[in-house]
Amino acid sequence: MKVLVPVKRVLDYNLKVRVKPDGSGVDLSNLKMSINPFCEIAVEEAVRMKEGGGGHAKDAATEVIAVSIGPEQAQETIRNALAIGADRGILVKADGEVEPLAVAKILKAVIEAEKPDLVILGKQAIDDDSNQVGQMLAALLDWPQATFASKIVLHAGKATVTREVDGGLQTLDVELPAIVTTDLRLNEPRYASLPNIMKAKKKPIDVKTPADFGVDTAPRIKVLKTAEPGKRSGGIKVKSAAELVGKLKEAGVL
Amino acid sequence: MRKVLHADGATLAKQMAEPLEALIVPLMSGYDAVLFPASTTGKNAAPRVAAKLDVMQLSGVIGVENATTFVRPIYAGNAIITVEDNQAKKVLTVQPTAFKAAGEGGSASVETTAAPAGPFKSAFVSEEMAKSDRPELTAAKRVVSGGRALGSSEEFHRVLDPLADKLGAAVGASRAAVDAGYAPNDYQVGQTGKVVAPELYVAVGISGAIQHLAGMKDSKVIVAINKDEEAPIFQIADYGLVADYKTAVPELMDELTKAGL
Numbered sequence: 001m002k003v004l005v006p007v008k009r010v011l012d013y014n015l016k017v018r019v020k021p022d023g024s025g026v027d028l029s030n031l032k033m034s035i036n037p038f039c040e041i042a043v044e045e046a047v048r049m050k051e052g053g054g055g056h057a058k059d060a061a062t063e064v065i066a067v068s069i070g071p072e073q074a075q076e077t078i079r080n081a082l083a084i085g086a087d088r089g090i091l092v093k094a095d096g097e098v099e100p101l102a103v104a105k106i107l108k109a110v111i112e113a114e115k116p117d118l119v120i121l122g123k124q125a126i127d128d129d130s131n132q133v134g135q136m137l138a139a140l141l142d143w144p145q146a147t148f149a150s151k152i153v154l155h156a157g158k159a160t161v162t163r164e165v166d167g168g169l170q171t172l173d174v175e176l177p178a179i180v181t182t183d184l185r186l187n188e189p190r191y192a193s194l195p196n197i198m199k200a201k202k203k204p205i206d207v208k209t210p211a212d213f214g215v216d217t218a219p220r221i222k223v224l225k226t227a228e229p230g231k232r233s234g235g236i237k238v239k240s241a242a243e244l245v246g247k248l249k250e251a252g253v254l
Numbered sequence: 255m256r257k258v259l260h261a262d263g264a265t266l267a268k269q270m271a272e273p274l275e276a277l278i279v280p281l282m283s284g285y286d287a288v289l290f291p292a293s294t295t296g297k298n299a300a301p302r303v304a305a306k307l308d309v310m311q312l313s314g315v316i317g318v319e320n321a322t323t324f325v326r327p328i329y330a331g332n333a334i335i336t337v338e339d340n341q342a343k344k345v346l347t348v349q350p351t352a353f354k355a356a357g358e359g360g361s362a363s364v365e366t367t368a369a370p371a372g373p374f375k376s377a378f379v380s381e382e383m384a385k386s387d388r389p390e391l392t393a394a395k396r397v398v399s400g401g402r403a404l405g406s407s408e409e410f411h412r413v414l415d416p417l418a419d420k421l422g423a424a425v426g427a428s429r430a431a432v433d434a435g436y437a438p439n440d441y442q443v444g445q446t447g448k449v450v451a452p453e454l455y456v457a458v459g460i461s462g463a464i465q466h467l468a469g470m471k472d473s474k475v476i477v478a479i480n481k482d483e484e485a486p487i488f489q490i491a492d493y494g495l496v497a498d499y500k501t502a503v504p505e506l507m508d509e510l511t512k513a514g515l
Contacts, residue, residue, distance in 0.1 A: 016464075017332035026333050100301070101310045126445070128328050130313045135271065135301035144375035145271055147298050150439070160379060164439055165294040166448075167390065168383035170268070175375040184446050185439060220310040222338040224323070229334050232471055235492035237483075241505035244477065245513050247493050253396075253454040253475045254513060 001154075001176075003046040003061045004116035005086065006107055007039040007068050009077040010127040019228045026127075026226060033073065035080045038122025041182040044189040045152060046120050047085035054187055060154050061118075063087050067110055069103050071095050075205060082200035083192035089205035090114075094217055100128075102210070102217040104136035109213035111141065116177065118159065123148050123181040134181035144174040148183040255362045263369020268378045274299035276370035279306045287344035292449075293392070296347050304345035311345040312337065314449075316352035330445035330468040351392065351451035351472065384438060391441070394424035396454040399443055399470070402430040403459025403480070403499065410436040413503050414458060420510050426450065428466045444469035459499050462487025479503070 011017065011026070012034040018027045035043075043066060045054065052058030066081035068074040069092040078089035092106050111119065124131035138145035146152075146161035150169065153160040162171045164183045174180075192200070210217045238244045248254045259281065265273040278288060278299075288303060290296030292314045304311035316334075317325030324346070325336050391397065398418040404410040410431065418425045427437035429444050443450055445468040455473035460466060462478070462485055470476070471490055478491035481498045488494040495502055 011329075017329040019333050026329060099310050101305065101308075104305060126330065129330065130311070131297050132301040132304070132311055132313060135298065136305035136311075138271070139275060139302035139305035145298075145302075146376065147271070148294060163294075165381075166392070166440065168381060168440055170381045171379040172270070173377045173379055178375070220339075220341055221312065222340075223335050224338055225336045226328075227334045227336070229327070229331055229471075232476075232490045234489045235476075235494065237488070237494045237496060239495075241495065241502060241509045244493055244495055244506065245509040248454070248475065248477070249513065251475050251492070254510075254515065 001049070001061050001118060002063045002065070002114065002116040003049060004065050004067060004111060004114060004119045005039070005042050005046045005081065006103075006119070006121045006133070007043060007066050007077050007081050008036040008122070008125045008127075009033050009068065009070050009074045010036045010125055013037055013126055019226055023225045023227060025223070033076075035077045036122050036125045036127075038124060038126070038182050038184070040080075040084070040122075040189045041184070041186050042120040042122050043081045043084045043086055044187050045182065048187065049154065051085065055151075056154060065090065065114060065116070067092065067107065069094055069098055069106055069210075078205055079197075079200050080192070082203045083197045084190060085196070086203075088203055090208060091205055092208045092210060092213070094210050097219060098210075098217045099219055099221065100130045100132035101136060101220065102215055103133050104140055105215045106210055106213050106217075107133070107137050108140045109215065111137075118176060118178060118180065120152075120180045120182060123183055134179050138179040141177075141179075143177055143179055145179040145181070146172050146174050147181040149180050150183050150185050152180060152186070255356075255360045258362045258364045259367045260364055261367045261369045265372045265374065266369050268381075269295050269299070270374070270376060270378065271299045271302050272374040272376055273370045273372065275302040275306060276374075277367075278303050281367070282307055282343055286342075287346065290347045292347040292349050300345055300347050307343050307345065309341045309343050309345055310339070311347070312339060313347050315346050315348045330465070331449075331471070332464075332468065349449060351449065384440060388418060389422070389424045391424040391426055391443070392448050392450055394450070394452050396421045396423035396456075397426050397443070397450055397452045397470070397473070398423045398456045398458065399426035399428065399460060400431055400437065400458050401428040401460030402434055402436070404431060404436055407436045413499060417456070417458075417503055417507060420507060420515055421454070421456070423452075423454070423456070426470075428460045428463070430461075430463070457487055457491070458503060460487055461485045462490070479506075
């Protein structure tokens with residue numbers, strides 16, 4: 001079984017987000033960029049399907065391909081996936097913001113060329129928080145989808161996926177090929193070892209452009225302004241539970 | 255609301271993404287926009303509809319300025335963007351807590367529309383829903399949340415459940431408490447969990463990591479109970495009580511009883 005894992009390069013999740021003073025966007029200059037955490041979970045799951053682990057039989061996946069759509073530096077994100085254990089990479093070089101719909105169209109073309117049996121991707125990127133690409137891709141391919149996965153069990157020709165939904169868990173069977181998007185607790189990604197980081201440098205990365213796939217990446221949505229969220233100023237310290245209840249009554253929330 | 259379209263069929267029983275797409279896409283020839291709540295059901299289905307209509311979707315909308323201008327958070331609410339969407343059809347998921355509920359008492363007509371027949375390539379197997387008489391977390395007017403300071407699952411429920419019941423509140427948790435196994439996954443409030451904006455949010459033993467604040471900072475009144483007076487949660491709390499929850503929560507329960515709750 002061939003598994004494709006799209007990965008995105010985003011501002012490292014440990015860093016503080018700063019809005020540019022002129023409101024033109026978020027300041028990313030000279031800041032550490034990393035693989036999107038949900039994408040990293042997707043890579044880990046695919047590699048476990050290859051190595052055996054996380055409930056998967058060894059060699060359940062025969063090949064794991066990491067794809068990234070982004071600037072030249074997204075190569076580093078692909079290398080990160082290769083260091084976890086993906087076999088090869090595809091970089092679709094595109095500068096500037098590429099919207100989820102365009103990303104899904106590019107991925108559809110990659111999938112038509114690579115013919116994977118399963119595509120695992122993060123449920124959302126922590127930069128634009130769109131939570132769209134997996135679902136859009138499934139629709140464009142007319143494939144079934146299981147989003148927000150916390151468990152994946154592979155069978156012949158299908159996958160049983162447990163999803164984190166509001167109020168609990170839902171389990172689905174999806175026919176393969178299918179799209180699965182990862183939630184936070186699907187697995188805990190490993191730290192790539194130094195030998196594997198070295199090995200990753202030798203693994204092949206194919207470089208393409210959106211034009212190779214005939215996809216127009218011109219944005220459909222125009223961002224007019226980027227602002228800091230409304231600041232909440234701290235309130236007061238109360239000395240006792242009695243004083244607290246008094247204040248809550250005054251505030252009209254009891 | 256002028257009209258309600260009602261589709262009733264076995265394929266829609268679990269509101270799965272593929273049948274919802276099959277239901278909604280054909281209907282869109284007669285509409286300019288479709289709005290889904292930013293629930294797991296809405297987030298699951300909306301992008302399929304958008305892709306089939308060849309439009310970009312706007313996710314988690316918190317403000318509508320006019321017919322083409324919308325406001326939404328990015329970076330887990332650490333930045334807010336105002337965007338212009340001039341596409342012929344609009345597909346939005348909206349954050350229900352950001353809008354006031356419309357009043358009841360309308361007189362919409364109800365029309366039946368056919369449920370999609372299928373077959374579909376995904377099938378429902380089972381579900382495990384948390385059984386609770388408490389309100390749903392994202393819709394609750396009051397939320398009581400616990401953090402890692404609670405120390406165990408037993409303690410989490412022993413301390414928070416009675417307080418939540420007294421307040422008629424939903425129970426939430428910080429990611430730290432969920433990761434430590436003190437509370438189930440679906441309790442998690444924060445960037446990677448649920449976004450809530452109740453009238454009253456009571457944070458017990460929560461330090462206030464950015465990840466958590468992103469999920470609750472739009473609450474009307476925030477109360478923090480924490481024994482560490484340096485905890486970041488106090489920087490956004492309207493009322494902070496520096497105290498050990500072990501004594502503060504029982505006292506709060508007594509005071510609420512005295513106040514007639």
